[in-house]
Amino acid sequence: MIKSTTIRVILNITLSLGWDIRQIDVNKAFVHGILSEKVYMRQPPGFKDASNPSHVCKLHKAIYDLKQAPRTWFHKLSTRLIQISFQASTSDASLFIRRSDDSVLFLLRYVDDILITDLVSKHCWSSTISYHHKAWTLICCQPRLQFMHNPTKVHWKAVKRIVRYLKGTITQGLLIKSSCSFDLIAYANSNLAGYPDTRHSTSGFCIFMGSSLVSWSSKKQKVVARSSTEAEY
Numbered sequence: 001m002i003k004s005t006t007i008r009v010i011l012n013i014t015l016s017l018g019w020d021i022r023q024i025d026v027n028k029a030f031v032h033g034i035l036s037e038k039v040y041m042r043q044p045p046g047f048k049d050a051s052n053p054s055h056v057c058k059l060h061k062a063i064y065d066l067k068q069a070p071r072t073w074f075h076k077l078s079t080r081l082i083q084i085s086f087q088a089s090t091s092d093a094s095l096f097i098r099r100s101d102d103s104v105l106f107l108l109r110y111v112d113d114i115l116i117t118d119l120v121s122k123h124c125w126s127s128t129i130s131y132h133h134k135a136w137t138l139i140c141c142q143p144r145l146q147f148m149h150n151p152t153k154v155h156w157k158a159v160k161r162i163v164r165y166l167k168g169t170i171t172q173g174l175l176i177k178s179s180c181s182f183d184l185i186a187y188a189n190s191n192l193a194g195y196p197d198t199r200h201s202t203s204g205f206c207i208f209m210g211s212s213l214v215s216w217s218s219k220k221q222k223v224v225a226r227s228s229t230e231a232e233y
Contacts, residue, residue, distance in 0.1 A: 002094035002110045008176065008214040010095075010106055014117045016178045016210065021117040029112030033062035033072025070111065077109065179210030190221075192228045201225045 014021050026032075040056045041063075049055060062069040078088060081096050086107065089095035096107040105118040188205040195202075204218035 002108060003092050005215040006089075006092045006095055006108065007115075008174075008212070009209060010108060010115070010117060011176050012179075012209050012212045012214060013106075013182070015176060016180065016182070019117045021115070024114040024116065026112045026114065030062055030064050030066075030069040030073050033069055033076055035059055035062055035068060035072060037068070039066070039068065073112070074109070081107065174213060176212045177210075179212065181210045184209055190228075192225060195220060199224050 011021075013019070039059045041059060042056055043049060043053070044057075059066075062072045078096070082088065084098075086096040086098045089097060094109045096109075098105045098107075103118060105116065108115040185208045186205060187207075188203070190201055190203040192201050193199045201221045201224075202218060203221055204216070206216040207214055
């Protein structure tokens with residue numbers, strides 16, 4: 001799965017350098033994958049062979065709802081990208097980079113959506129991008145869509161909770177600013193025994209790329225620290 005930090009870094013670079021950015025939605029992406037193992041399925045309703053009702057179908061290509069479908073689609077896409085001189089990123093499997101003497105191109109893949117940005121000029125632009133978190137909330141909740149074929153009251157309550165959250169935070173977002181500097185600046189801190197019941201401490205950090213926040217985290221520590229120095233280190 002694509003890392004949200006990668007998205008923010010690419011958007012920051014794109015904005016600061018004035019690159020073009022394009023989004024592609026691959027139509028029926030999962031059916032393009034070629035299966036490497038034998039997979040059989042029951043005859044689908046409405047297409048049963050009346051003379052052989054107990055026979056099963058052998059799949060030659062992936063279909064939706066098949067566990068192997070995302071993997072086969074990614075394998076076919078990545079194999080083709082590497083053939084045309086792209087290099088896979090070592091930090092994020094969904095990022096591919098192609099470099100030449102006078103250009104560089106980034107390609108980000110999330111399921112069947114592709115984001116492409118490439119170099120068009122080398123000077124810094126003065127602009128901003130409003131990076132609203134609600135789009136990524138929908139992405140993070142996308143696994144819930146697997147229950148659409150047989151939803152229950154539990155799933156309906158979960159969807160309504162997501163909608164209420166989006167409505168209550170519609171004015172909030174992360175502003176990514178253009179900058180001529182791509183220096184990484186990190187801040188970290190922790191508190192001692194922030195959880196009074198368990199005496200666990202909390203650690204947090206945030207990382208800026210230029211003037212834009214690209215990564216952050218705050219979580220409870222696994223062990224109990226006996227001093228503020230131990231909580232920090």
